[in-house]
Amino acid sequence: MFTGIIETLGEITNLVKEQENLHLTIKSTITSELKIDQSIAHNGVCLTVVGIKDDEYTVTAIKETLDKTTVGSFQINSFVNLERGMKLGDRLDGHIVQGHVDETGTCTAIENQNGSTVFTFTYYSEQNNITIEKGSITVNGVSLTVINSTDTSFSVAIIPYTYNNTSFKNLALTDTVNLEFDVIGKYVSRLTNNK
Incomplete structure (x- = not known):
């Protein structure tokens, strides 16, 4: 779950197509606080962290995500809104957001x-x-x-x-x-x- 309150912007540094999947590497000021398997919303799309190196992390988008969101149009050097999942007990400053684009x-x-x-x-x-x-x-x-x-x-x-x-x-x-x-x-x- 997310709140829709953006934490920071991330810069896309690499895009790698693998079969029907797209691996995205993002440079961010919050990378050092991330862990593998963590969910992060990227322009509202919930994606799972699969790799971390220095100040960059990698997530993977599957065909369903690429077909129904703007993730497939992301470009290197473009910026995306980032939000980590909310913690239980935190204030809900925005509204209930699932990270599932309609x-x-x-x-x-x-x-x-x-x-x-x-x-x-x-x-x-x-x-x-x-x-x-x-x-x-x-x-x-x-x-x-x-x-x-x-x-x-x-x-x-x-x-x-x-x-x-x-x-x-x-x-x-x-x-x-x-x-x-x-x-x-x-x-x-x-x-x-x-x-």
Whole structure:
């Protein structure tokens, strides 16, 4: 489990394809605190540490992950949002995040609003994922509050701290992002769509 509160950015230093898998090596300020088998969210995608060397660690993404997230489009020298799994008893500062991406979305608007930046994203309604006004959403692993919710789009307002300390500062129009919808909303949607 994660909270969607990003700890740091990691720089991708190597990508190695092996059959259907992709091994990613990431340089990070938290590498010295990691251990093998630990779960870390990378732009919201939960991946397991399989190797550690100096200030870099390696994780492996399988075909399912590559097909359903943006991990397959990661490039060397790009930065990703990193969050380690939460500790039992810690404060839940964001919201409950599983690290299981539901679908990808597209950035369709970026608007500077004199103190915050509003990003708008579209997604596919066929998958029955929903947002609600003032509900929770995870975009590239960042826990955010939904505004301007529609059936196929939503916006989020990013404060300067979040903008400067996550990969939002590198996000551009038409970029694809990982979306994890609120877990409670997913259960409610599933229950109401089965009736």
